[in-house]
Amino acid sequence: MTSMLEQAEQTLETAQAEVNTRWYPRYHLAPRAGWINDPNGLVWFDGWYHAFYQHHPYSTQWGPMHWGHARSKDLVHWEHLPVALAPEGPDDKDGCFSGSAVVNGDTLALIYTGHRFIGDAGSDDNLYQVQCLATSRDGIHFERHGMVIDTPPGLHHFRDPKVWREGDDWFMIVGSRVGDTGQVRLYRSADLHQWHDEGIFDEAEAGMGYMWECPDVFTLNGKRVLMFSPQGIAADGYHNRNLFQSGYLLGDWQPGQPFVRDGGFVEMDHGHDFYAPQSFLTPDGRRIVIAWLAMWESPMPEQQDGWSGMLSLPREVSLSDDNRLLMKPAAEVTALRGSHYPIPVQHLKNQKVPVLANAEAVEVELKWEQHPAAAEEYGIALGDGLRIYVDNQAQRLVLDRRYPEFGVEGSRSIALPAGGILSLRLFIDSSSVEVFVNDGEACLSSRIYPRADQRDLLLFANNGSAVLKEGGYWSLDK
Incomplete structure (x- = not known):
């Protein structure tokens, strides 16, 4: 009898040959074929970076979740590995949902949500989500240990465990929903198998979401960062414009003590497509975040091409002196750079200036002089569909995309940063753009x-008129 893992591999080998590559990323991590969403189990183990991800190998639609798997020596050149987990046990028969990975001695441990229905799958009353464990010595083949935390009484949405070690203990946070209130629950263990309930780590007040997905806790400059993806926050002016958000709360916490917030919820990325970020530490101690570069219930035109979704570039996060989370491309991203082409200083006035034909895989750096600029709008465009520009009247930096034939339209923006120079670093791939502002102040x-x-x-x-003080671009090669 062929196992579900073998079936998934056979399906992917066949489907991969049929993928239309017109929008397939040249340097972002995407599935060989089929569907991808949340990054899972980001970790350094045995000389490799490992990226697992939510994966449906059988179609370009969300379906019974598997864990796809890739590894890299440098965070940018990825090698696809066999599917790591399939929904083949009693605890995860309807899906191996999101989770995390930790290194325990010479063992790589995956902690993930087993998704299962007992009865009619059309009712949440029959949904039970439990936390499961699988381990590996080689980082490729995994032994399943089944459920390690059962669904708490009265809960149904209880998922996305993130595990870390502190002192002699392991800690786990899990996103959950109680009625219409999102929360994060905390657990402690000595061995990854037996877990003790430590209560509520934090929960939403009115307006902060009915479900907190993909929680993560880490430390920057002595502050605890609670990163999560709340569902159900209403849009407010320029803020929270996406259907679902991703962001963070700062605070203080020590084992055995409550989490004490320092400020309110802050969005991490202000574009259309950034969800379920997860963090991990590099061997040299940098905190790196990778997210799903898509958004629930948004059009995905690439589905007609045999694949769907991708992951963001790896981003290093840090905390500024005034306690703002900064996020910039990981240093390893420069390994993608090919030839460099300078863009001469430009004094533009009511005009368009060509920069590059057929920009498909490129990194662009621009430094605009803000104060002399009198143009109502100035910036950079990719064909007729994408503009990244300064709206001088509104004093905002705008990302505007217009692909009406696919139902992909709309603008996102941030307040124009203070200062005389606006520095932009843009990464354009076949079907994505990532914009980093002023060395990590905004994305x-x-x-x-x-x-x-x-x-x-x-x-x-x-x-x-507007003045480009400095500029240039690199071709990017995978």
């Missing part, structure tokens, strides 16, 4: 779907 990430004849890059200034 905007969105999916894009340009036609082959709509990939020319150009600078522009409308209704006035």
Whole structure:
């Protein structure tokens, strides 16, 4: 009898050959074929970075979740490995949902949510989500140990465990939902098998979401960062414009003590597509975050091409002196750079200036002089579909995408940062753009779907003048 893991591999080998690559990423991690969503189990183990991810190998739609798997020596060149987990046990028969990975001596441990229905799958009353364990000595083949934490009484949504070690103990946080209140629950263990309930780590007050998915806790500059993806926060002006958000709360916490917040919820990325971020530590101690570069219930035109979704570039996070989370591309991303092409200083006035034809895999750096700029709008465009520009009247930096034939439209923006120079670092791939502002002060990430004849890059200034102080671009090679 062929196992579910073997069936998944056979399906992927066949489907991979049929993928249309017109929008398939040139340097982002994406599934060989089929569906991808949350990154899981990001970890350094036995000389490799490992990235697991929510995966449905049998179609480009969300379905019974597997754990896809890839590894890398440098965080940017990824090697696909066999599917690591399939929903083949009594505790995860309807899906191996999101989770995390830790190194325990010479063993790699995956802690994930077993998703199962007892009775009619159309009712949440029959849903039970439990936390499961699987281990490996080689980082590729996993022994399943089944459930280690059962569904708490009265709960049904109880998922996405993140595990870390502190002192002599392991700690786990799990996202949950009680009525219409999102919360994060805390557990402690000495061995990853037996867990003690430590109560509620934090929970939503009115307006902060009915479910807190994919929680993560880490320390930066002595502060605890609780990173999570709340569902059910209403849009407020320019804030929380996506259907679901990803962000963080700062606070203080020590084992045995309550988590004490220091400030309110802050979004991490202000583009259209950034969800379920997960963090991990590099061997040299940097905190890296990777997210799903898509958004629930949004159009995904690539589904007609045999694949769906991708992961973001790895991003290093740090905390500023005034306690703001900064996020910039990991240093390893520069390994993708090919030839460099300078963009001469430009004084634009009511004009468009070509930069590059057929920009499909490129990193662009631009430094605009803000104060002399009189143009109502100035920035950079990719064909007719994407513009990243300063709206001088609103004093905002705007990412605007227009692909009406696919139902992919709309703008996202941030308040224009203070200072004389606006520094932008853009990563354009076949179907994505990631914008980093002023060395990590803000990020905007969105999916894009340009036609082959709509990939020319150009600078522009409308209704006035603008000055590009410095610029250049690199071709990027995987």
